[in-house]
Amino acid sequence: MVHAALVDSLNTVSSSLLRPTSESERLASSSARVASEAELRSLIRGLGGVDAVGVEARSAKLATRSLKKASKVAAIDLAISMVDLTTLEGADTPGRVRSLCTKAMYPDASDPTTPSVAAVCVYPDLVAHARFVLGSSPVAVASVATAFPSGRASLQVKLLDVAEAVAAGADEIDMVIDRGAFLSGRWGQVFDEIVAVKAACGSAHLKVILETGELVTYDNIRAASWIAMLAGADFIKTSTGKVTVNATLPTALVMLEAVRDFSELTAQRVGVKVAGGIRSTKDALKYLVVVNETAGSAWLHPDAFRFGASSLLNDLLMQRRKQRTGAYIRPDELSGD
Template structure:
């Protein structure tokens, strides 16, 4: 499956006007919060055997967007992050590389040089990340700066204020503008699910993002109190599954923030498989936005290989 411009699918009429978009979003089924959370919790109890666990750990490593988004980021820190993405465990060259490194636009060129010659992508946050409180021309300049520096992927934030005020077409049109400015770079649309308050809002935001041409829909910036959860990720996986059924277009999902252990990562992979299906069990369609998660995955991988738990002193500190 491949992505396509928003106007080239069966649901294009839904975005013909503010009124049609509102009717479409209001016509989506309401979310049964209790049922959603119970299903997510139930999937999280699935037992994973040793061979499957080893496969899941390697798959999770390959799905990580290794991330540093701090005001104190330096070129040296970004180069070290790139080196870790390319070679996560120097003691075992069979360890998969991560999917990408994710940085601010001014660090894209540094990150690009650090992963040069490998399949590791460079993702850049943009659009006045993380708050998204800026004029559209400023946001688009942010995107173009990242793309011109070589970003393979753009992670944008939606205008949550506009969304919560019911200005759905404004959110849609802004995503479309960012998609155009991103050019060949894949676009991840961040909803900041912790600020959307309800599961119904998360479902509506997911459909707005997909209708507007998102290549990925993403839970969070990692900068607020509530980030990725099994329930909100399950809900977004249902959305991409249903969107593909309606349009033939596959869209990826990226939970970000708060996923720190191998056990957590495996739970999310089970949810992916049981909700969207095996087509999403690939880093082209599913990512983890994380940094500390990689260290735990590496420690668990070493334990499976050697029978010993090496501890955090034996992996690099981000």
């Protein structure tokens, strides 16, 4: 359970783990590392468990919230503004990225009141193209890095991946944690990698992908959320979209509880990004309800909540038109990008 005493241990852990040491120094003084990993572990264990049934029941109940009329219209626009329009395929080309960026800036060509999305999300080698197309538009360029999606590469390679993306103009970096390290109990290593990546990001924002589908349990998801937040994540993100289980409502609930509790202790607002499998407006609105009733309205902002998605955008746009005109449109009235 999070209680006042935790604030103290939080400070201790932060100061010992966040010492400005280089990776090699850190590895050299392995005893210090063990001590701080133990502290990290004890802090996170102190948060207590998550009851899976309770979490799922709570999210299912929130999913029954009904948004009507003006609140629905506002929520759809909010959701559009939170989309990280994503393409992460081996077949991605500059042309594909260009059309995605255009879509991101002008989601509904026929209605200029439509908000633009938050960001486009691409692989590092396509960041420069995206940056070029988006120019000075408010749409950010996000890039997955750190040997996405598996993260199975040396730290050196991961850091280089990040550095290249940042150099090419990425505003946001979506990194993956080392799930192997996490599941084998090397939480300190997970932490250190995030710290190192954060340093490599410079001024770019860091989103830390937990890959919740591979962590499996809510206890793990809560622990990984805290490791990421303590290590300096600007966002914690559910998934790569590349494994069987992606974002789920209860997963998001657990992560939103984590950012809420973290902000109570530190006054820092860490964002949450849900990714993978969110395709319908109905689903997106359920997430917004969970955000609203868990972390609160301070998270109802693109700086604090994102949807990593592609096909979701067109469904949001169709619903937006429906809300405005009262009639359903044909899908072909919207661009297919």
